[in-house]
Amino acid sequence: MTITNAPAPRASGATSSVAPGTRVAVSTVIFTLRRSAGQERASVALPLVRRQSDPHEGQWALPGGWLDIVEDLDAAASRTLAETTGLAPSYLEQLYAFGAVDRSPTRVVSIVYWALIRPDEMADTSDENVRWFDADDLPNLAFDHNQIVAYALWRLRNKVGYSQIAHGLLADEFTLAELREVYESILRRKLDPANFRRQVEGTDTLLPTDRFRKGSHRPARLYRFNQDVELADRGPLGVRP
Amino acid sequence: MTITNAPAPRASGATSSVAPGTRVAVSTVIFTLRRSAGQERASVALPLVRRQSDPHEGQWALPGGWLDIVEDLDAAASRTLAETTGLAPSYLEQLYAFGAVDRSPTRVVSIVYWALIRPDEMADTSDENVRWFDADDLPNLAFDHNQIVAYALWRLRNKVGYSQIAHGLLADEFTLAELREVYESILRRKLDPANFRRQVEGTDTLLPTDRFRKGSHRPARLYRFNQDVELADRGPLGVRP
DNA sequence: TCAAAAGTGTTGAGCTTACACCCATGC
DNA sequence: GCATGGGTGTAAGCTCAACACTTTTGA
Known part of the structure; x- marks a missing residue:
């Protein structure tokens, strides 16, 4: 099964040869x-x-x-x-x-x-x-x-569809509408506000605060990201970037 | 906003300096x-x-x-x-x-x-x-x-949960039980044969053949992988590995 | 009072899961 | 026949998309 011209297998890290110029x-x-x-x-x-x-x-x-x-x-x-x-x-x-x-x-x-x-x-x-x-x-x-x-x-x-990276584009406190706008901007399509709210509230990634964002209409509750939840891919070594 | 001690931005690929020894x-x-x-x-x-x-x-x-x-x-x-x-x-x-x-x-x-x-x-x-x-x-x-x-x-x-890589561990033709065993081995848990069949038949990744695998019991239909379907991650450059 | 955004309720489609059941073959 | 794996049926539960509806504010 072994092909004929193959040299002997080498383990990575061997110091016998170098790759000059790369x-x-x-x-x-x-x-x-x-x-x-x-x-x-x-x-x-x-x-x-x-x-x-x-x-x-x-x-x-x-x-x-x-x-x-x-x-x-x-x-x-x-x-x-x-x-x-x-x-x-x-x-x-x-x-x-x-x-x-x-x-x-x-x-x-x-x-x-x-x-x-x-x-x-x-x-x-x-x-x-x-x-x-x-x-x-x-x-x-x-x-x-x-x-x-x-x-x-x-x-x-x-x-953005399966992780919480959207939070990396928001300030500490944000409304659900602001979070939804991040998703809409990245995905380039409208999302249903009602369903978006339920989906994101269903996870334990958001913590509601007692503060509200006042604007031209009904004030919206401010949320913050739950730091206990894995924010992001920490890579294969498990260390924070 | 620019931090004080930062050198001027460099574009990658500049030939002005090298990284000796790496x-x-x-x-x-x-x-x-x-x-x-x-x-x-x-x-x-x-x-x-x-x-x-x-x-x-x-x-x-x-x-x-x-x-x-x-x-x-x-x-x-x-x-x-x-x-x-x-x-x-x-x-x-x-x-x-x-x-x-x-x-x-x-x-x-x-x-x-x-x-x-x-x-x-x-x-x-x-x-x-x-x-x-x-x-x-x-x-x-x-x-x-x-x-x-x-x-x-x-x-x-x-x-293995969201792609077709299991086919990389099977021969050209295989039964659904063999495919299921690949999943079970990788995931280290039993899968329901009935539901597994429906899930995998629901996609267009499998082509049924006219041949059957004879064994000790009822013969099982042989399938082959649909080559038209994206077999695997072809990487960012879109070329086959 | 009205517009508009915040937030809730409801329904149906589709998918997953569990499991009962029938089918076809070797022994 | 009967044991065994191949293969089908079905119903409960869940998620999701669509959309009607109520609430709360500023103007």
């Missing part, structure tokens, strides 16, 4: 919600950085950088996010490792993360080389970054 | 089903390789190797699998990139895949340094490989 980068797809003027719903937006040097110079690309030799992967993603938005992520999760040979002129393996930040904390950078784009209306990006963003968007829209 | 390895968690003597159900098993050299010498580890500079990540995982089992995977998917600074004496980022192979194709290696273990009864492995296997097992058990 470099590791970390990039992050940072999502937030943004209400454009005239738009009925908020839409998913992300920051891009204009490339200053040779491969794809001038094109927009995901924020990222080289992995430091004494830096965990998560830390590198957080650093990327801080450098771009000046903020800590309210959610951070590894997306995928991209490593096709031809994705860059030189061999680069990119560990890509995706993150959420709250719209109210969104930095307004005065940097000309950082710009926020609607996720569904992107230009041609450098490298394979269009594919990467598409995959991250798919993960976001998929994961 | 090496990229690819490892694969290869699952199959194995019926141990005296066991009522089959159990999940995987091959491990005994380390021949310095870090953790003598301990068991996941099969893997260094990423070649002209080799895609998927290809490296397939190579790993071929070197260990002599077979092509019936399912192959990227699991996670592990890159904690202290997971190895030298800096190693491991791109880990997980794969399925059919029990009937399982190679009986005469290699003393390759052994198959029950996934739920592992020794202490090298590096963080125990955690990696635990995560891969979680993915397997989770994914």
Whole structure:
């Protein structure tokens, strides 16, 4: 059954050979919600950085950088996010490792993360080389970054259906209508307020408060997220991002 | 809003700096089903390789190797699998990139895949340094490989519930009882044959054939997997593994 | 008083679960 | 015949979508 030309099996971590020339980068797809003027719903937006040097110079690309030799992967993603938005992520999760040979002129393996930040904390950078784009209306990006963003968007829209990540886009206290708007913006469709309320109240992820949001109509009760419930995917190692 | 000490944002792929000393390895968690003597159900098993050299010498580890500079990540995982089992995977998917600074004496980022192979194709290696273990009864492995296997097992058990990966453990033609046994072995619990039949027939993933499996009792109809249906996660790039 | 959003009630469709029951074959 | 697994029927319980309805506020 063993194929003929196979060398002897190797266990990973062996130091007998090296892989010269392969470099590791970390990039992050940072999502937030943004209400454009005239738009009925908020839409998913992300920051891009204009490339200053040779491969794809001038094109927009995901924020990222080289992995430091004494830096965990998560830390590198957080650093990327801080450098771009000046903020800590309210959610951070590894997306995928991209490593096709031809994705860059030189061999680069990119560990890509995706993150959420709250719209109210969104930095307004005065940097000309950082710009926020609607996720569904992107230009041609450098490298394979269009594919990467598409995959991250798919993960976001998929994961919102079975996890509590929507809370990563809201402040500490929020009304059910605000929570529903987050879902509607990500999923790009209306949700029934009555059924949404029951579904979300049926779980133990929300704690009602005694406060109410006053507006133009009947005040809405404010809720906060139940910290006891698993907020997010803590990854295979079970540590908080 | 921008934090003070942050350097200017960088776009990923910039060639201005490098990350010397970080090496990229690819490892694969290869699952199959194995019926141990005296066991009522089959159990999940995987091959491990005994380390021949310095870090953790003598301990068991996941099969893997260094990423070649002209080799895609998927290809490296397939190579790993071929070197260990002599077979092509019936399912192959990227699991996670592990890159904690202290997971190895030298800096190693491991791109880990997980794969399925059919029990009937399982190679009986005469290699003393390759052994198959029950996934739920592992020794202490090298590096963080125990955690990696635990995560891969979680993915397997989770994914079997909403995808068709169980077919990756069966031959071309199979009875519904055989398919059900795959689910029962992975999930480690009995399933109602009647309800299982209806659930799986309700989807369009199975094609009934005219052939029957004769045994000691009433012959059971043979089915084959509907190739038109998305067999598996094709990854963010939409290419078949 | 009226508009509009907050919040409740009700109903039917579809799915899951449990389990009774019939069918077809080897012995 | 009869034991055994293959395969069908059916009813209770649950979730979910649709939508009518009541409540509470600002203007």
